[in-house]
Amino acid sequence: MPIPAPNLNPAFNIVRLSHVEFGVTDLAASRKFYTEILGLQVTDEDQDTIYLRAMEERGHHCLVLKKKPEAGIDYLSYKVWSEEELDKAEAFFKAKGHKTEWVERAYQGRTLRSQDCFGAPMEFYYKMDRLEPIHQKYELYRGVKPLRIDHFNCFAPNVDQAVEFYGELGFRVTEYTEDEETGHLWAAWAHRKGGVHDIAFTNGTGPRLHHTAFWVPTPLNIIDLLDLMATTGYVSNIERGPGRHGISNAFFLYILDPDGHRIEIYCSDYQTVDPDLEPIKWDLKDPQRQTLWGAAAPRSWFEHGSVFTGVDTREAELKATPIIAP
Amino acid sequence: MPIPAPNLNPAFNIVRLSHVEFGVTDLAASRKFYTEILGLQVTDEDQDTIYLRAMEERGHHCLVLKKKPEAGIDYLSYKVWSEEELDKAEAFFKAKGHKTEWVERAYQGRTLRSQDCFGAPMEFYYKMDRLEPIHQKYELYRGVKPLRIDHFNCFAPNVDQAVEFYGELGFRVTEYTEDEETGHLWAAWAHRKGGVHDIAFTNGTGPRLHHTAFWVPTPLNIIDLLDLMATTGYVSNIERGPGRHGISNAFFLYILDPDGHRIEIYCSDYQTVDPDLEPIKWDLKDPQRQTLWGAAAPRSWFEHGSVFTGVDTREAELKATPIIAP
Amino acid sequence: MPIPAPNLNPAFNIVRLSHVEFGVTDLAASRKFYTEILGLQVTDEDQDTIYLRAMEERGHHCLVLKKKPEAGIDYLSYKVWSEEELDKAEAFFKAKGHKTEWVERAYQGRTLRSQDCFGAPMEFYYKMDRLEPIHQKYELYRGVKPLRIDHFNCFAPNVDQAVEFYGELGFRVTEYTEDEETGHLWAAWAHRKGGVHDIAFTNGTGPRLHHTAFWVPTPLNIIDLLDLMATTGYVSNIERGPGRHGISNAFFLYILDPDGHRIEIYCSDYQTVDPDLEPIKWDLKDPQRQTLWGAAAPRSWFEHGSVFTGVDTREAELKATPIIAP
Amino acid sequence: MPIPAPNLNPAFNIVRLSHVEFGVTDLAASRKFYTEILGLQVTDEDQDTIYLRAMEERGHHCLVLKKKPEAGIDYLSYKVWSEEELDKAEAFFKAKGHKTEWVERAYQGRTLRSQDCFGAPMEFYYKMDRLEPIHQKYELYRGVKPLRIDHFNCFAPNVDQAVEFYGELGFRVTEYTEDEETGHLWAAWAHRKGGVHDIAFTNGTGPRLHHTAFWVPTPLNIIDLLDLMATTGYVSNIERGPGRHGISNAFFLYILDPDGHRIEIYCSDYQTVDPDLEPIKWDLKDPQRQTLWGAAAPRSWFEHGSVFTGVDTREAELKATPIIAP
Numbered sequence A, B, C, D: 001m002p003i004p005a006p007n008l009n010p011a012f013n014i015v016r017l018s019h020v021e022f023g024v025t026d027l028a029a030s031r032k033f034y035t036e037i038l039g040l041q042v043t044d045e046d047q048d049t050i051y052l053r054a055m056e057e058r059g060h061h062c063l064v065l066k067k068k069p070e071a072g073i074d075y076l077s078y079k080v081w082s083e084e085e086l087d088k089a090e091a092f093f094k095a096k097g098h099k100t101e102w103v104e105r106a107y108q109g110r111t112l113r114s115q116d117c118f119g120a121p122m123e124f125y126y127k128m129d130r131l132e133p134i135h136q137k138y139e140l141y142r143g144v145k146p147l148r149i150d151h152f153n154c155f156a157p158n159v160d161q162a163v164e165f166y167g168e169l170g171f172r173v174t175e176y177t178e179d180e181e182t183g184h185l186w187a188a189w190a191h192r193k194g195g196v197h198d199i200a201f202t203n204g205t206g207p208r209l210h211h212t213a214f215w216v217p218t219p220l221n222i223i224d225l226l227d228l229m230a231t232t233g234y235v236s237n238i239e240r241g242p243g244r245h246g247i248s249n250a251f252f253l254y255i256l257d258p259d260g261h262r263i264e265i266y267c268s269d270y271q272t273v274d275p276d277l278e279p280i281k282w283d284l285k286d287p288q289r290q291t292l293w294g295a296a297a298p299r300s301w302f303e304h305g306s307v308f309t310g311v312d313t314r315e316a317e318l319k320a321t322p323i324i325a326p
C-alpha cells in the first residue's frame, strides 16, 4: 500500500506532541530515575503525582508520573493551535463515532479526551501553565541533560490503518518501512512539529506504547548517560544501544524505567517543514534500516511495550520477521 | 514599544527561509571557501553561477554564488506552503504598494519578487527541484559539516518597523532587545519554521545583510572549523567567536567569506512551535545579552554588512551603544 | 598467582611500543582501509610496502604494510632509550637463550630482533627517521583522525608466564583479571610509556596478535568512524562496539582490516607514571569487567587473532569461560 | 641561546609534578569554586586546610587550600621515583648551595624542601597516601570534570636561566619561543612525565606562578564550564579563552579563583616520551604562536600572577613585546 498523500489541511490543527502520563508502581523509584538519571526537572509533586519538564521546555510538564497499583500508560497528550481547535477536534472525533469527553487536568485549560483508531487514549489541550525559562540555568542540568520531549512510538496491530488515521489528523509521514512481499507497511514515522516525528508506529500487538523519546544535542550526552547508569546500579535498565538507525538517522539509546516503560534518548533529527518533503522508503529486509551500525536489537525490543490503561490489545495482522539479535 | 502580538493568520503562508544569492567577485575563491572550508555541496555550476546545498537539505540549493563586478546580496528567498500562496503574496505586496514581479529562477517554479519595508529584495516560490538525500553519505562531509541553512540577520534602520512588517507576514518574535531609555527595539529574532529564527534584525545602517547562518549539531563542529581555518590561510577570515550569546543561547562563530559576506555557524537552538510561546526580553545594557561568555565583539561586527544590490541604505534612527571590544 | 612487583630497573630501557608490520594480501585494499577509513598518513610506499604514521607522531612510521601471499604479523617493534640499550638487550636475550639477530629495517638505525617467551618476534631500535610535525595540519585529518599508536594486545597461552616475562622487561601491570577458582591470570595490561598499556595479554591460543590500538581523544571520533564505515561498504568490518570496558575504562571500537587484522580505536586512558601505582584487580566473573556497558562481545572477538609469520601456536592452558554474546 | 640538549641522566629522578598549596583568604569561597565549578573532590578538610584530588588521581591530593591572611603560593611539589632519590635530591641542592630542609606534610612520607634558581619553593616526596580509584564513579563528576593536574606555568625573570636549571633536573624542553633579535628565550615548555609539560616558563617579573593546569579530554568539558560559570555568578572569573595555542596545540581556558590564582583548563596534549624528540621552535613575532585562533590575550594575562609566599621577585631581564588585546 503506498503512503497516502499528506493531509495539509486537517480538520483541526495539532501543534505537537506534548506529554504523557505514566502509571508507576513505586513513585520514589521513578522519581529517582527520571530526575537523577534522565535529568528531568520536577515542576510540582504530591504524594501521588510528579510533574516533570525537560530543560528547554516552558510548558509546565512533558511527563506526569502517577502512583498506580499497576504500570500503564494513561494517555498521550497533544497541544493544539488555539482554543477553537479543541471544538473542531471534538466534532471530528464525534463524527468518527469515537467517544469524547472533557476532562480536568491540572495546570491545563480545557482538555478533550478521545481515542485513536485502535482505542488508545489521546488528549488535546491548548493552554498549559507556562514557566520561566531554565535552559540557561546550567547548574540545573543533570543526567542526560534532556532538552525536550521528542516523540512517541507505538506498537500498532495494523500500521497501514495507523498511517491513514493519523494522516487524516495531519501527521505527515517522513520515513517508512514496507514489507515488499505484501506491500503492507511495517513501520512509519510521522510529524506535526517539523522534525522527523511526533509519533511513530511499528507492527506488533497493540495498541501499546513502545517508547517515549527525549531529545539531546550530541552523542556525548548519551555516552555520559551510559557511564552514569552502568555505575549507579542501572546497567540492566540499558536495553539497546548506542547505535544509529538507518531510518531517521537517529543516534539512539533505549533504556527502561523501574516499571519497564521504555525511554529513548534521541540525537540527530532533521527539518521536515517543507510540505512537499518526500518520505523515505526502506525495505524491511534491509539490515541497515534498523541498524545503520551497532549491535542487533534484542528480542525484548521487538516484543515488550507498555499497555494503555484499560485498553485491550490485539495481535498484529502482518506477520513478518525483522532482524533480531540471536 | 512593546512587541506586537504574533499574527497567527498571515495573508499568506511562508514555510521558512530558503536561500540567498551572493554576488561574488572571484568565483573560484568563493567556491573554495564554501566547499572546502564551510563544506557545502555543489549541486550545479557553470562559468558564472554555483549552486550549493547543505548536508540534510533536499531542495536544490540554499546558496547561489553569482560572479559579479561588485559584491552584494541579490535577494533573500523564502519557500511558501503552496502555489496558491504565491498569488496571495502578490496581492499582499500590491496592496501595500510594493512593486512585484514574476522572475525566472533556475531549478524553481514560479517565483515572486518584491521588497520588504526597507526596500530589501524578497523572493517567494513554492516549488524547487528536489534532490536525493545525502545526509547519510558520510564520506561527503567536509569542513564544518553544515546540516542546513538556519537564518538571515539584517541591519535595519528601524527595528520596530521591521518587527511590525515581518510580524504582519507571520514571523513570530522569540527574543528581543529593548533600549530601556527610549522604549525602542534594538534587535529582534523572529521565526516561521519553529526554531529561534528565520530572520533577525539589528539596529544599524540598512537595509543590509549582517549574516547568513548555517546550523551544526555540536560546538565541536565549530572547533574543528577554527582549527582548519587557522591552518589553511583563513585565520583572518575569523571575525568573532567562539562564544555563546545570551540571546537565543547560540553557540556561535562568525567568519567572513572572500568578499566579506559574513557567515555564522550556529549551534544550539530550541523549539518554538507553540503559538503562545512568550518572547524573551533582554535589556540593551545587559552585557550577557550579547555575550553570555566569550570575548567582546569587535567593532567590525557592529558596523560591517553586505549591501543589497542596487538598494539604498539609510542610517539607523535609534542611537544607542552596545558593548564593543576596546 | 599474585601479580609480581614491578621491575623498576630492567636490564634495558624500553621507551614504548613503536610499530608493527602487517603481512597483507591486497596492498591496494589495505591502503584504502588505512588511509581513507582509519585516516593514517602515508610516509613512503613502493610496490610491496607502505609506511604509515598517525597525526601526532614524528617517527617515520607506526605501521608497515607488506604485500605477502598470506596475512600475518611479521614483528612488533619497540623503541629503546639509547643505542647502548640495544647492546644490553642483545645480552639479555642471549642470556635467556633466545635467538637474536641484527636486522636491516628501512628508516631505522641498528635493529635487534629476538622473541618473547612464546616465540613471538620482538624488534628493538633506538633511531628512526624523524619527520616534520603534522598535528596542526588540520586539512590532512581523515577518517577516525588517529593521533598515535597506543598498544598491542596478544593472545597468550599462559598469561602468568607473559606477565612474568614482560614484567622482567620492565612492563608494569596496571590492571588484570584473575580466575578466582585457579588463581591464574586471565588477562593483564602492562605499560612502559605511562598510560594504561603498551601491551596486553588475554588467555587464548597463542602467541597471536589480538589487536593493535590507535588513540583518539573523544568518543565522537569513533561515532564518526562508525557512520563512515556503515555507509562506505565497511559495515561488516565493524566487529564490536562502541562500548566501554570496565578494565582500563576504555571507550572502544574493534574493526577488522581487509585481511582480518583487528584494529582497536581507543579513547580514554589515564596516567600511570607513578612507580607505586597499584594495579586494579578484576574478577573474571564480573560482567562489567569486559563490558561496563554495551553489547556483549561476539564469539569471533574471543577466538579470532592474527598469527605471527612462521610462529607456531599452542592452546591456552587455562580453561575458563568469559561472557560471550549468545 | 640555543636550547641545551636534554639531560637524560639527571642527579635524581623526578617522576612528575604532583601538587601545589595555595594560600587563600576565604576558605569557603575557595571550596565552592574548586568543588562546584572546577569539580575537584575533597579528600580531607578541617578549619584551615582543604585537600582535593582530580577524578583519575589516586594520590591523596593535587591541590591544598590553606587559609591565610594573604593569598600566595606556598610551594610546588614533585613526586620522585623512590625514597633514595630524596637523598640524592638533598645532595644535589646542597651542592648548588640552595638551602634544604626536611618538612612535615600531611598524608606524605619524607618531604624535602628547597628552592629553584629564582628562590621559588620546590618540595619533593616519594610516598603519598593512595586512595581508591574514583574515575569510574561517574555520579561524582562535577563542573569541568577534571581528570588530573597537568602542569605549572611560572613567570621567570630569565627564561634561559630557568631552562638551564630545570634542564639539569631532567626537565626536557618540548616547545619554546625565541626572541629573534636577542637570541634569548621568551618562553619554554618542559616535561618529566611524557606530555608537553610539567612546567613552563614565561618571561616576566618573577618568580611567580602564572597558572596551574588541569587536564580534560575534550573541548566540550570547557564549553560546559563556560556555560556554568557564566550563569552562576562567575562570569568575571573567566579571563581568557576558549582558544587554541599554536604552542603545544592546547585548547585552553584561563579562569581566576576567588583570590586571583589562575587555573588553566587544558585539553589536547601529545606524547613526548621519545628521548630524541625535537623541541619545536616558535618565533616571538609569530601571532599564531600564542593564539592559533581565538581572541588576543588581555593585558592581565601577561602581567598578573601569584607570588610565592615570602619570596622576592625581580623584573624580567628581556624586554620584548608580545601581542596584547588592545
Ligand SMILES: [Ca+2]
Binding pocket: A218, A220, B218, B220, C218, C220, D218, D220
Ligand atoms: Ca563532543
Ligand SMILES: [Fe+2]
Binding pocket: A151, A153, A200, A211, A213, A264, A266
Ligand atoms: Fe524513537
Ligand SMILES: [Fe+2]
Binding pocket: B151, B153, B200, B211, B213, B264, B266
Ligand atoms: Fe545569527
Ligand SMILES: [Fe+2]
Binding pocket: C151, C153, C200, C211, C213, C264, C266
Ligand atoms: Fe586494546
Ligand SMILES: [Fe+2]
Binding pocket: D151, D153, D200, D211, D213, D264, D266
Ligand atoms: Fe598552561
